[in-house]
Amino acid sequence: MKIKPLKDKLVVKYSEEETEKTAGGIYVPDVAKEKPQKGGVEAIGSEVKDVKVGDSVIFDKYAGSKITVDETEYLIIKEEDILGIIE
Numbered sequence: 211m212k213i214k215p216l217k218d219k220l221v222v223k224y225s226e227e228e229t230e231k232t233a234g235g236i237y238v239p240d241v242a243k244e245k246p247q248k249g250g251v252e253a254i255g256s257e258v259k260d261v262k263v264g265d266s267v268i269f270d271k272y273a274g275s276k277i278t279v280d281e282t283e284y285l286i287i288k289e290e291d292i293l294g295i296i297e
Contacts, residue, residue, distance in 0.1 A: 212279055215255040218289045222249040222267065222274075223282065247271055248296065249285065258289050266296040 213221050225248050248268045251261055261267060274287030 217255045218257045219255045221253040222285045224249045
């Protein structure tokens with residue numbers, strides 16, 4: 211990972227969503243859909259207590275800042291924006 215978050219921040223990689231198909235058989239392109247509100251934790255800051263690297267998490271819809279590294283989109287968010295860990 212080329213990003214090292216500070217303090218209570220986490221780096222989350224968005225989960226890949228399946229291509230969506232409507233009841234009428236029309237495929238919805240990825241650009242027309244909202245980003246998922248879940249992802250995998252790639253890196254954590256030194257003050258993060260309840261989440262570890264590798265956890266799958268759900269987070270607040272408008273949380274964090276989006277960045278792109280090596281053509282992969284990540285989100286940097288605060289630990290308090292994590293709503294839960296997916297088990």
